[in-house]
Amino acid sequence: MNFAVLASGNGSNLQAIIKAVAAKKIKAKLVAVVSDKADAFCLERGRKAKIASYYINPKDFASREAFDRRVVGQLQEAEVDFVVLAGYMRLLSPYFIKQYEDKILNIHPSLLPAFKGTQAIKDAFDYGVKVTGPTVHFVVDEMDAGAIIMQAPLEITSKDTLETLSAKIHKAEHKIYPQAIDLFARGKLHRDGRRVSIR
Ligand code: GRF
Helix, strand or coil, X not given: CEEEEEECCCCHHHHHHHHHHHCCCCCCEXXXXXXXXXXXXXXXXXXXXXXXXXXXCHHHCCCHHHHHHHHHHHHHHCCCCEEEECCCCCCCCHHHHHHCCCCEEEEECCCCCCCCCXXXXXXXXXXXXXXXXXXXXECECECCCCCEEEECCEECCCXXXXXXXXXXXXXXXXXXXXXXXXXXXXXXXXXXXXXXEEC
């Protein structure tokens, strides 16, 4: 199975994925990295690992779907079987999702369905919840709403700051995302409506 990672930023999850592929902890081939941000560090990480890494500028396209058609074209050219979002800051169009239905994974830094959106770590911290953590889920045509694959609950202690909590969440992400990707690549994830079982 071939897969691509789409990212917009730092790419620490991409790095963990690259490492897991190299160590054969993910039994699939990472064939492309795509970013919508020219100067995103994830592109450097991809290039350094000798993975075809593409920057596609959204401003070159008249609509979200036109941009996504270009991205999907790139993925098809690379013979991508499934797609991994890792800090990709764009909503996928229905067109994109249809091309890779049930074959797009995302990681979100809160225990969904709590704290959807782009400020999830801060929102959970400010709310005062005692438990939070990352969620790996399938991507559907609604933000942070697809069926849940894996979660890693973490305690927020009175010593935690937003910084220590963020670090804990990222560390957990780097552990569970490669695991979930490997399970998906090996055909071990079975979705029945909202429920995903591993077998
Ligand atoms: C992660 O916290 C992930 O949950 C969210 O975006 C962040 C990406 O971080 N979707 P990085 O670019 O992988 O370091």
